[in-house]
Amino acid sequence: MTPSSGSCVACGARFLGGVLACPRSASAVPRDAPVRRWSPGLCQPALVGRAALLGRLVSLAEDVRRGLGRAVWLTGEAGLGKTRLKDALVEILAAEGFEVWEGSGLALPGAPAGIFRELLEATRALSPPAGTGRVSSADAERITRFLEGRERQGVPASLVSERTALFDSLCHALMPHRRPRLLVLEDWQHGDPLSHALVEELVSRLSHTPLFLLALQRPGGTAPAPVTAEVLTVGRLGPSEAAELLEGRLRGRGMPPPSVREALLRGSAGHPLHLLHAVTLLEEQAGLAVPLTGEAAVAARQMLLPDAQREVLKAATVLGPSFPRAVLATLAGGHAPLALLEAGGWLRSVSGGRYTWAVEPASGLDEVPEAALPQAHRRAAEAYEALADPLRHRACMELTRQWLSAEDSARALPYLVALAGWHLSALEPGPALAVYRFALGLAETLAPDVSREWQRRLWEHMGDAHRLAGEDLEAESAWHTARKLDGEGLASALGERARRLFKLTSVVLAQGKHEEVLGLDREGRRDCLSAAPLMSVSMDALCALALAALGRFQEARARILLAREQFHFASGADDALARAGVEALLHRAMGGVQLGLGFPEAAAAEYAQVLRWSERAGDTWEHSTALLSLGDAYSRAGDRERAAHFFQLALELDSRTGDRRGMAYTHHGLALLHTRAGAPELAKEDALRGLQLASMLEDRRLQSLLRCVLGRAQLQLGELEEAGRQLQLAARDATAAGARVELLQAEACLRVLEARR
Numbered sequence: 001m002t003p004s005s006g007s008c009v010a011c012g013a014r015f016l017g018g019v020l021a022c023p024r025s026a027s028a029v030p031r032d033a034p035v036r037r038w039s040p041g042l043c044q045p046a047l048v049g050r051a052a053l054l055g056r057l058v059s060l061a062e063d064v065r066r067g068l069g070r071a072v073w074l075t076g077e078a079g080l081g082k083t084r085l086k087d088a089l090v091e092i093l094a095a096e097g098f099e100v101w102e103g104s105g106l107a108l109p110g111a112p113a114g115i116f117r118e119l120l121e122a123t124r125a126l127s128p129p130a131g132t133g134r135v136s137s138a139d140a141e142r143i144t145r146f147l148e149g150r151e152r153q154g155v156p157a158s159l160v161s162e163r164t165a166l167f168d169s170l171c172h173a174l175m176p177h178r179r180p181r182l183l184v185l186e187d188w189q190h191g192d193p194l195s196h197a198l199v200e201e202l203v204s205r206l207s208h209t210p211l212f213l214l215a216l217q218r219p220g221g222t223a224p225a226p227v228t229a230e231v232l233t234v235g236r237l238g239p240s241e242a243a244e245l246l247e248g249r250l251r252g253r254g255m256p257p258p259s260v261r262e263a264l265l266r267g268s269a270g271h272p273l274h275l276l277h278a279v280t281l282l283e284e285q286a287g288l289a290v291p292l293t294g295e296a297a298v299a300a301r302q303m304l305l306p307d308a309q310r311e312v313l314k315a316a317t318v319l320g321p322s323f324p325r326a327v328l329a330t331l332a333g334g335h336a337p338l339a340l341l342e343a344g345g346w347l348r349s350v351s352g353g354r355y356t357w358a359v360e361p362a363s364g365l366d367e368v369p370e371a372a373l374p375q376a377h378r379r380a381a382e383a384y385e386a387l388a389d390p391l392r393h394r395a396c397m398e399l400t401r402q403w404l405s406a407e408d409s410a411r412a413l414p415y416l417v418a419l420a421g422w423h424l425s426a427l428e429p430g431p432a433l434a435v436y437r438f439a440l441g442l443a444e445t446l447a448p449d450v451s452r453e454w455q456r457r458l459w460e461h462m463g464d465a466h467r468l469a470g471e472d473l474e475a476e477s478a479w480h481t482a483r484k485l486d487g488e489g490l491a492s493a494l495g496e497r498a499r500r501l502f503k504l505t506s507v508v509l510a511q512g513k514h515e516e517v518l519g520l521d522r523e524g525r526r527d528c529l530s531a532a533p534l535m536s537v538s539m540d541a542l543c544a545l546a547l548a549a550l551g552r553f554q555e556a557r558a559r560i561l562l563a564r565e566q567f568h569f570a571s572g573a574d575d576a577l578a579r580a581g582v583e584a585l586l587h588r589a590m591g592g593v594q595l596g597l598g599f600p601e602a603a604a605a606e607y608a609q610v611l612r613w614s615e616r617a618g619d620t621w622e623h624s625t626a627l628l629s630l631g632d633a634y635s636r637a638g639d640r641e642r643a644a645h646f647f648q649l650a651l652e653l654d655s656r657t658g659d660r661r662g663m664a665y666t667h668h669g670l671a672l673l674h675t676r677a678g679a680p681e682l683a684k685e686d687a688l689r690g691l692q693l694a695s696m697l698e699d700r701r702l703q704s705l706l707r708c709v710l711g712r713a714q715l716q717l718g719e720l721e722e723a724g725r726q727l728q729l730a731a732r733d734a735t736a737a738g739a740r741v742e743l744l745q746a747e748a749c750l751r752v753l754e755a756r757r
Contacts, residue, residue: 009280009345010043011249043343045276046248049241050085053232057089060230061098061212065180069206071213073188073225076234079273079359082216083348085234086184089214098212099181101174104350105190106322110397110419111149112194112426113170115185117394118352120173121147139169146170149393151424152468155621158658159469162620163427167201174202180210186350188217190321194426196223203228236270245272249279256282263290267297273359277301277345299362305344312337313346314366318376318405320398322356324391325349330383352394377405393418409442413454416442420461429469436462452489456482460500463507472507479504494531501528502535505542512701514546533570537563538582544589551741553596560590580617584610588622591629600637604630624653624662628669635673643673664693664702671709680716687713700737704730708746715753724753 047054053074060070074082094100101123108114120143145152146166156162174183185191185199203213203226215225225231237245242265247255255261260282267290268275274294281301282288291297302313315331316323329335338355341347348358368376381402384395392399396418403412416439423432436458443454463478482500486492501524509517521543529536540563547556563586591606607629614622631647634640647670654662667690674683687710694702707730714723727750734743 008043008343009276010045013043044084044087045272046245047081047084047088048245048248048272049237050081050088050234053085053234054088056232057085057214058092061089061093061096061180061182064210064212065096067208067210069209069211069213071203071206071226071229072215073229073231074214074216074234075219075225075231077236077271078218079271080234080236081272082234083186084272086186086214086216090182090184093182093212097179099176099179100184101181102184102186102351104322104352104354105185105187105195106350106354106356107352108394109190109320109322110400111394111422112192112428112431113146113198115191115195115351116170116174116198117147117149120170122351139172142166142169143173146425149418149422149425151421151464152427152618155467155619156427158620159427159429160658161656166427167198170198171202171205174211175205176210180212182212182214185213185215187356188215189220191223193223194428200226237272238270239265242268242270242272242275245275246279249276253283260290267292268294273345274298277359280345295362298359299365302362302365309337309341309344309346310366312341313361314368315376315380316347316355317361317367318373318380318402320401322350322354323398324384324387324395325353325355326387326391327380327383328355330386331379374406377402378408381406381408381411396422410446410450413439413442417457417461420465424465424468427468429465432465433462436465449490452485453492456485456492456496456500459485460503463503467503467507472510476504476507476511479507494528495535497528498524498532498535502538502542505539509542509546512549514549517542517546533566534578534582537567537570538585540566541582541585541589545585545592548589548592548596551596553593556589556593557597560586560593577617580613581619581622584613584617584619584622584626587613588626588629591633595633595636600633600635604633604637607633624650624659627653628662628666631666631669631673635669635676638676640673640677644670647673660693661697661699661702664690664697664699664706666690667693668702668706668709671706671713675709675712675716678716680713683713684710684717700733701739701742704733704737704739704742704746707733708742708749711746711749711753715749715756720753720757724750727753 057072060072064070074085076082090100090102101119103115103119105115107118111117142165144150146169152162175181191199199213199215202211206213206228213229215229217225243261246261246264250256256264264275264278264282268278271294274297278291278294278297281297281304282290284301285304288300291300302310305313312328312332316328319328325335325338329338332338338347342349342355342358345358346361347355350356381399384399384402385392387395396415399415400412400419403409403415416435420432420435420439423429423435440455440458443451443458445451446454459478459482463475463482466472466475466478479500483497483504486497486500501520505517505520505524508520521539524536524539529539540559544556544559544563547553547559567582567586587606587609591603591610594600594603594606607626610626610629611623614620614626627646627650631643631645631650634643634646637643647666651663651666651670654660654666667686671683671686671690674680674686687706691703691706691710694706707726711723711727711730714720714726727746730746731743731750734740734746
């Protein structure tokens with residue numbers, strides 16, 4: 001064989017280099033069929049011994065056509081013909097009007113649900129036009145953010161609820177629209193936990209959906225097939241079936257002597273791919289002894305490859321189980337050797353313009369010497385970095401592995417941060433935190449100034465991940481650490497210091513540490529806020545909220561008015577989401593001030609603006625809080641009907657998102673509303689429900705609030721003894737929580753009770 005020629009392992013045809021596939025290859029899929037595939041029509045061996053399995057799959061497809069969704073797991077060792085069987089099914093169903101979407105577990109290694117990110121991105125052209133699909137605009141935005149790896153803006157009211165909404169959106173996008181759909185998931189053994197969870201959800205929705213889910217998996221996968229899925233096993237060929245495959249492969253070329261024929265069948269042991277490689281070996285080197293095993297046949301063929309092709313295989317050994325075609329072409333110096341290796345049965349195309357191994361190279365052959373491995377990994381990393389920006393961003397896991405193997409951890413750190421960002425975009429703060437902790441360990445090994453700069457960034461990112469997970473104390477600690485590092489070594493940029501200060505202040509305010517908020521603001525005014533106008537306005541809004549909580553309403557109002565003047569000059573240079581978040585903050589602060597000054601109607605108008613701006617900013621926590629505040633404002637204004645309406649909306653949203661704390665505060669608001677309206681029975685009922693939720697949260701301040709309103713309701717009902725007990729417990733809880741306002745409230749109610757007695 002010459003360096004520029006090759007043999008097709010499927011049919012034995014010989015051809016020169018420069019072609020993309022065997023000349024005899026042809027796709028049986030119609031050109032205009034709605035089929036998403038990723039490789040040219042490769043030459044296929046005969047489909048032998050799989051008639052029963054194919055018949056079963058076609059039968060299940062008929063059920064799918066009638067609207068009865070099916071999920072099938074096709075399992076078996078590598079090289080036994082799972083992909084060949086799948087291709088036969090694709091040709092049949094595409095000709096019968098099925099949509100066909102194919103994805104691979106090898107797509108986007110390291111990215112959570114990478115198989116679905118790549119699949120949905122690649123099938124946008126096959127989706128219905130905008131406005132005619134099944135997904136809403138909110139679903140479309142959620143899917144786009146997921147596909148692009150953009151992190152979520154704002155604080156979610158409930159991470160569990162947000163993940164549920166993301167799963168709903170992805171399932172809707174994967175479901176068929178007008179025609180039955182075959183969804184193929186190859187190499188499922190490489191699927192990540194998020195992909196497994198998404199498929200479990202998808203399978204649970206198949207009952208009345210014309211969707212045929214077909215997963216191809218080798219033994220040893222990381223997750224079992226769903227309980228409701230049918231599992232079909234592709235085994236080795238029997239003696240007569242192997243003989244039929246051999247005759248079909250050699251048809252028109254002359255059968256070998258009986259002894260050679262028997263040796264081929266015995267050595268392959270019913271393994272179709274090994275049999276094809278053994279036959280191709282004898283065609284390429286006539287007179288060679290028949291290998292004793294299929295593995296020996298593969299090794300012999302590999303040794304006889306031209307040096308140029310063996311060099312390509314050697315370069316590919318450092319790339320892992322899957323790699324972009326462009327990266328291997330860079331290492332090989334062109335695409336011509338790749339086409340020869342693909343048709344020769346060494347490489348196989350998978351989704352995303354990637355290759356995987358069609359057959360594992362023989363151990364000990366064409367491997368990079370250990371001493372040369374760091375340099376080989378460096379060349380591979382540089383080839384990855386030569387990719388276009390979107391592809392390079394998606395290959396962050398592979399770039400990380402290559403740079404770490406090249407013993408250059410500084411080059412790996414940016415890609416570790418990008419990898420954690422993929423996890424955050426999938427609402428997975430736990431895995432993201434694990435990546436950040438690993439990156440921190442690498443950063444500590446760098447030069448002092450570089451190490452400090454990376455540690456600042458990583459601790460800030462860790463705070464973001466903790467806040468996404470609802471872990472306020474951990475977020476505060478991470479941002480405190482980042483702020484501490486800002487004062488060490490080379491000073492960081494003022495804008496970055498201001499951003500970290502704002503994040504820290506926001507989580508401190510969420511914990512009710514109002515004096516500490518004012519202290520952080522004074523520190524920021526001296527340090528960095530002058531260089532970040534929008535952050536300065538945001539800090540004014542946080543301080544106004546803290547001042548209102550401390551009862552200093554006139555100071556808070558003056559602070560907000562000053563911030564509004566500055567906001568008009570500061571907002572033009574920043575993005576729309578950031579401006580929307582600041583608008584929501586300013587309106588929430590003014591609403592609190594108006595309530596404190598005794599103007600509930602004006603407060604309601606401010607909170608209505610919070611609803612508008614928080615929806616634009618994507619901050620579901622701010623949105624749910626605005627509903628609660630609107631109910632409180634209308635309750636104080638004496639508009640019981642509107643107050644009950646907004647409290648009910650807040651309660652429905654909190655119950656849907658699983659926000660127990662929000663539900664408890666809403667029950668507190670309803671209890672106060674009923675108390676003011678002279679309905680103590682209803683007030684008592686809501687107070688008890690809220691108290692039950694607060695006890696589950698072990699929040700002593702919230703328990704004090706609810707016990708106090710419960711005592712007031714019992715006082716109206718004449719249950720003096722029980723009211724006294726609840727009010728004493730309210731005072732005790734307030735003392736334990738250090739809640740001064742709540743303690744004064746409980747003591748005032750106790751004095752009223754004593755007067756009644």
